[in-house]
Amino acid sequence: MRLLSSFLPSLLLSGACVVSAASSWSFDDATLTVQPKGAGVSAGAKEKLNPIASLPKAVSLGATDTLKLLLTTTEGKKAKRPHQAFLTLTDPTTGLEESFILSVKDSGKGKVDLAQKDLPIQFLTSSKPIQASIVIGAFGSSTPYKSKVFDLNVSRDENVPLAIPEKPVRYAAAKEIHHIFKEEPRSPPSIISLVFVAAVIGTLPVLLGVWATLGANASHLGKALGNAPISHALFYGSIIAMEGIFFLYYTSWNLFQTLPAAGVVGLVAFLSGSRALTEVQERRLAGLR
Amino acid sequence: MRWLFSLLSLALLGAVHAVSFTGSRLLVVLEDAKEQEKYGVFLGDLTARGFHLTVESPKESSLSLFKHGERAYDHVILLPTKSKGLGPALTAGNILEFMKKEGNVLLALSSEYATPTALQSLLLELDIHIPSDKGALVVDHFNYDSTSAEEKHDVLLLPYPKSLKPDVKNYFAGEGVIAVPRAVGQTLGNDSPLIAPVLRAPSTAYSYNPKDEADIVEDPFAVGGQLNLVSTVQALNSARLTVVGSSEMLQNAWFSEKATLAGKAVKTANRDFVEKVSSWTFKETGVLKVGKLVHYLDEGVSKKPNASSAVPENNPKIYRVKNNVAFTVEISEYSNTHLTPFVPATGDSVQLEFSMLSPFHRLNLKPLSQTANSTIFGASFKTPDQHGIFNFHIKYNRPFLTNVEEKRQVTVRHFAHDEWPRSWQISGAWVWIGGIWVTVAGWLAFVALWLYSAPAEKIVKKTQ
Numbered sequence: 001m002r003l004l005s006s007f008l009p010s011l012l013l014s015g016a017c018v019v020s021a022a023s024s025w026s027f028d029d030a031t032l033t034v035q036p037k038g039a040g041v042s043a044g045a046k047e048k049l050n051p052i053a054s055l056p057k058a059v060s061l062g063a064t065d066t067l068k069l070l071l072t073t074t075e076g077k078k079a080k081r082p083h084q085a086f087l088t089l090t091d092p093t094t095g096l097e098e099s100f101i102l103s104v105k106d107s108g109k110g111k112v113d114l115a116q117k118d119l120p121i122q123f124l125t126s127s128k129p130i131q132a133s134i135v136i137g138a139f140g141s142s143t144p145y146k147s148k149v150f151d152l153n154v155s156r157d158e159n160v161p162l163a164i165p166e167k168p169v170r171y172a173a174a175k176e177i178h179h180i181f182k183e184e185p186r187s188p189p190s191i192i193s194l195v196f197v198a199a200v201i202g203t204l205p206v207l208l209g210v211w212a213t214l215g216a217n218a219s220h221l222g223k224a225l226g227n228a229p230i231s232h233a234l235f236y237g238s239i240i241a242m243e244g245i246f247f248l249y250y251t252s253w254n255l256f257q258t259l260p261a262a263g264v265v266g267l268v269a270f271l272s273g274s275r276a277l278t279e280v281q282e283r284r285l286a287g288l289r
Numbered sequence: 290m291r292w293l294f295s296l297l298s299l300a301l302l303g304a305v306h307a308v309s310f311t312g313s314r315l316l317v318v319l320e321d322a323k324e325q326e327k328y329g330v331f332l333g334d335l336t337a338r339g340f341h342l343t344v345e346s347p348k349e350s351s352l353s354l355f356k357h358g359e360r361a362y363d364h365v366i367l368l369p370t371k372s373k374g375l376g377p378a379l380t381a382g383n384i385l386e387f388m389k390k391e392g393n394v395l396l397a398l399s400s401e402y403a404t405p406t407a408l409q410s411l412l413l414e415l416d417i418h419i420p421s422d423k424g425a426l427v428v429d430h431f432n433y434d435s436t437s438a439e440e441k442h443d444v445l446l447l448p449y450p451k452s453l454k455p456d457v458k459n460y461f462a463g464e465g466v467i468a469v470p471r472a473v474g475q476t477l478g479n480d481s482p483l484i485a486p487v488l489r490a491p492s493t494a495y496s497y498n499p500k501d502e503a504d505i506v507e508d509p510f511a512v513g514g515q516l517n518l519v520s521t522v523q524a525l526n527s528a529r530l531t532v533v534g535s536s537e538m539l540q541n542a543w544f545s546e547k548a549t550l551a552g553k554a555v556k557t558a559n560r561d562f563v564e565k566v567s568s569w570t571f572k573e574t575g576v577l578k579v580g581k582l583v584h585y586l587d588e589g590v591s592k593k594p595n596a597s598s599a600v601p602e603n604n605p606k607i608y609r610v611k612n613n614v615a616f617t618v619e620i621s622e623y624s625n626t627h628l629t630p631f632v633p634a635t636g637d638s639v640q641l642e643f644s645m646l647s648p649f650h651r652l653n654l655k656p657l658s659q660t661a662n663s664t665i666f667g668a669s670f671k672t673p674d675q676h677g678i679f680n681f682h683i684k685y686n687r688p689f690l691t692n693v694e695e696k697r698q699v700t701v702r703h704f705a706h707d708e709w710p711r712s713w714q715i716s717g718a719w720v721w722i723g724g725i726w727v728t729v730a731g732w733l734a735f736v737a738l739w740l741y742s743a744p745a746e747k748i749v750k751k752t753q
Contacts, residue, residue: 081504081505082505083430083504083505083506084430084493084495084505084506085505086493086495086512088492088493088513090492095514097492097513097514097515099495099512099513101506101507101508101509103507104505135493137430137431137493138430139428139430139440139441139442140439140440141435141439141440144430144431144493146431146493168479168480168481168482169480169481169482170482171482171686171687171688172454172456172637172687173456173636173637173638173640173653174640174651175651176640176651176652176653177642177648177649177650177651178650178652179643179649179650179671179673179674181611181671181673181674182674185715187715187716187717187718188716188717189716190716190719193716193717193719193720194719196719196720196723197719197720197723200720200723200724200727201723201727203727204727204730204731204734207731207734208734211734211738216738216742217742217743218737218738218741218742219741219742219743220741220742220743221741224740224741232740235740236736236737236740239733239736240733243729243732243733246729276740280740288743288744289742289743289744
């Protein structure tokens with residue numbers, strides 16, 4: 001019965017029936033102890049390991065605890081020393097494995113001690129429980145044994161900082177980078193601009209109205225044009241033309257188109273202006289201003 | 290013209306079945322001429338693939354990897370030798386120099402003979418570690434051949450290796466089992482991305498020395514997946530070195546041998562696996578070639594990238610900030626006989642960096658189209674709002690693929706004075722523009738008033 005039952009896991013494992021195998025490896029009298037630091041030999045939770053089935057609940061290994069595994073390796077029913085006796089820990093997410101070697105005596109009595117400092121850093125930070133399996137094998141025709149025997153929960157002391165080594169460089173696609181552009185300059189809502197534009201334009205009629213109430217008028221236009229028609233037409237025309245040149249410069253002209261035009265208009269304004277202003281002076285001297 | 294060329298290449302292909310991308314001169318270093326018989330099928334396969342074999346003994350005084358300061362061979366196979374010294378031609382320095390000149394090396398170890406010191410220091414230099422004691426070999430009590438190694442369990446029968454990582458192409462996949470007899474296991478350093486394992490030992494395997502008197506393994510060199518049976522190095526210049534842990538893998542005896550794995554009769558597929566390993570090492574597979582690289586200003590009009598290889602690259606030297614730029618690159622992969630369109634592994638992609646000192650953009654290039662022997666990858670993006678000297682930079686280093694690095698330098702200028710939006714297009718400026726023109730109108734009115742206004746006060750005084 002024992003033989004048959006210890007057969008089962010190895011059958012499942014190898015996935016093929018080894019009928020010819022004379023005997024198969026297994027273990028017996030396995031005890032698992034998790035001993036807190038400073039506690040006596042008998043202290044700590046004791047679990048009996050079964051070669052067929054793994055422990056139903058996970059074994060927890062604290063920061064200062066030591067896990068002790070004692071077992072007797074057997075070939076067939078007899079206790080015997082195998083060539084290979086490993087306690088293999090596997091991280092179920094990454095597949096990382098680490099084997100700890102059981103020191104087995106001639107009588108088949110083997111033992112291994114395990115503390116957190118023996119474990120690689122990946123096991124200490126693993127979120128899932130680590131699978132622990134026992135591997136027993138030797139030369140010859142006996143069927144080797146490998147089966148999961150318990151789950152190991154590594155409960156780390158959160159207060160002790162863990163020196164996690166930097167990840168080594170491996171060639172792979174790096175993360176995409178998209179340039180973050182500076183924010184585009186923004187304008188206030190155009191309705192607000194329009195309100196203020198209306199207010200600004202509104203000042204012109206106000207100005208003209210105020211001037212009108214103060215008695216401003218253009219009644220001497222006829223007189224001025226009568227006295228010096230060409231000068232006045234050219235002078236006022238050149239002032240309007242200058243504003244026109246500014247408008248063209250703003251919309252389409254460049255400086256080299258603007259300057260000659262402004263020069264010509266300026267000369268006209270200077271020549272006609274002196275005549276026109278003489279006429280204005282004459283009116284002042286005549287007491288008409 | 291093109292049909293003539295393809296006809297010519299077809300004729301060439303007819304003559305030579307396959308040839309490496311880099312050259313066909315192959316040196317086989319073998320101590321005992323009688324041993325050559327054992328590797329007959331492997332060497333015959335190499336000749337059939339178009340390599341010109343030179344078999345030399347390491348004791349030969351005329352043996353040299355170099356001639357006139359250049360490589361005398363393109364590839365070297367180092368088979369195990371009985372003697373511990375390999376002679377002055379094959380020192381670790383010489384082999385590294387050979388790799389510096391882009392030569393490829395296939396190195397077979399054997400647990401039967403001690404590994405020559407030159408090769409030990411060569412492997413140490415590459416951060417590959419082998420057991421220091423002679424005779425150490427890999428055993429596994431679970432996956433052994435019960436026909437030939439019923440008692441010793443030192444002939445491992447393994448499935449073909451899986452992909453190293455999901456985003457790495459697998460050049461060594463296949464169907465069947467590989468026999469690895471009496472292998473020297475290697476462990477690999479963790480620091481370098483240049484080293485990659487090809488065939489790992491199963492999790493229950495371990496390395497031990499049969500000469501040890503102890504009848505239990507106490508301090509093995511390495512166990513499980515940490516042990517590699519075939520491992521590779523690809524240097525930055527894409528020179529390749531493969532370490533085959535068991536030279537017996539290459540021998541005729543194991544090429545298609547009947548074996549028994551866990552009671553089931555199987556046939557070893559070593560011939561196929563060894564062909565895959567050797568053709569990777571000698572650059573018949575996994576070689577990338579960059580064709581045309583084009584970038585242009587994407588002005589919204591769908592300007593098709595010019596994929597024809599006849600037209601030379603005619604790339605602009607200058608762009609403006611915030612320009613839309615399109616980029617395409619043609620990449621081919623050499624596969625045994627010819628160039629094929631390169632397809633990256635799923636989850637992997639060729640990346641373009643647009644960088645000035647550090648990358649401003651790093652974009653995954655998408656395959657846009659395929660030609661007969663290349664894939665055209667492309668991406669379009671907006672140049673960053675930073676002027677300066679930028680690079681279109683492709684650096685594609687991946688395990689098992691030759692390294693690709695391409696750079697094209699361009700200037701990115703800032704906006705010219707007439708490229709900004711006009712002030713009336715900015716709604717916030719309307720108030721100020723309105724103010725100016727109101728001032729102009731007011732000025733014109735004031736001038737008219739000053740010139741033509743009749744005195745109003747005097748009229749009032751006259752009435753009084």
